[in-house]
Amino acid sequence: MIVADKKPIEEIIEEIKDFKKILILGCNECVTVCEAGGKKEVGILASALRMYFLNEGKDVDIDERTLERQCDHEYLEEIRDIIDGYDAVVSLACGVGVQFTAEKYFEIPVLPGVNTCFLGATEKRGVWTERCQACGQCILAFTGGICPVSRCAKRILNGPCGGSSKGKCEINKELDCAWQLIVDRLKALNRLEDYEKLFSIKDWSHDRAGGPRKVEREDVQL
Amino acid sequence: MRLKYPTSIKIVRVPCTGKVDILHILRAFEKGADGVYAVGRMEGDCHYNSGNFRARKRVEQAAELLDKVGVGGERVRMYNLSSGEGPKFAEYAVEMYELIKQLGPNPIKKSKAKKEAA
Numbered sequence: 120m121i122v123a124d125k126k127p128i129e130e131i132i133e134e135i136k137d138f139k140k141i142l143i144l145g146c147n148e149c150v151t152v153c154e155a156g157g158k159k160e161v162g163i164l165a166s167a168l169r170m171y172f173l174n175e176g177k178d179v180d181i182d183e184r185t186l187e188r189q190c191d192h193e194y195l196e197e198i199r200d201i202i203d204g205y206d207a208v209v210s211l212a213c214g215v216g217v218q219f220t221a222e223k224y225f226e227i228p229v230l231p232g233v234n235t236c237f238l239g240a241t242e243k244r245g246v247w248t249e250r251c252q253a254c255g256q257c258i259l260a261f262t263g264g265i266c267p268v269s270r271c272a273k274r275i276l277n278g279p280c281g282g283s284s285k286g287k288c289e290i291n292k293e294l295d296c297a298w299q300l301i302v303d304r305l306k307a308l309n310r311l312e313d314y315e316k317l318f319s320i321k322d323w324s325h326d327r328a329g330g331p332r333k334v335e336r337e338d339v340q341l
Numbered sequence: 342m343r344l345k346y347p348t349s350i351k352i353v354r355v356p357c358t359g360k361v362d363i364l365h366i367l368r369a370f371e372k373g374a375d376g377v378y379a380v381g382r383m384e385g386d387c388h389y390n391s392g393n394f395r396a397r398k399r400v401e402q403a404a405e406l407l408d409k410v411g412v413g414g415e416r417v418r419m420y421n422l423s424s425g426e427g428p429k430f431a432e433y434a435v436e437m438y439e440l441i442k443q444l445g446p447n448p449i450k451k452s453k454a455k456k457e458a459a
Binding site: 163176178 | 407
């Protein structure tokens, strides 16, 4: 999932201080799972902001709404009838949701309520770690199911580098060396011969190096 | 025991303090409560293992938020006692009552009244 983290409330207050009618818009997908922008977080933020503006003596209306997703037209259409009643929207969705909402409702400022961090997994409640950088050409089949692009600080394809020590990475003693993990897993899978194969230069044009990307599939288009 | 505690305290029963969310605490203040406190079992005695630890964390987070929005984080507290400690329950109720009396009313109430008068 896309992992996001809460923005400090002071930053959100700064974003919205000049508006009178504000919609806090949550998303039921990834940000709900990582407890940053779901219905509950929308409620907490809205309640806190209402109290803040009341205390400041400012007449600001703050409403709450959470959509199934903010990255699909059909769900975003659900607020079309009410959107004109607001001066601004604080979206607690990931950066995709914020932008898609902004594109759809061009005249209304849509402000981010979370910091979008990475594509990751829930290690345990309250701990999320990165697993994928969406490089566009998956090589997990050859690396024992462990991704050196997202988990190696240097993104090297023929590792480990000299900074690997006792299975940890030189940038952080708590960070596992991705290539150590790869070797360990290949050993467990009895496929160490995969480690012998050298990766040729990766075509990074499928990554961000090729500019903003697009997936177009005629087979599923209407 | 017929113990006495201040009548202004309204009890909201929950199956475990682990049910108490930051949102419940904030909403109480938004609706005009002058203070909120959660009373859980002794630490380590939770029937659901960690409910009272969760509650404590949420109380702390609510306090932090209340500080930032100008209501005051000192208005929210967490207490722990066992189900056999009725006198302690009454004692904590008095302690909270005294604390709130000292802090005065929830500033939201005043702001709300001002807004409604305008």
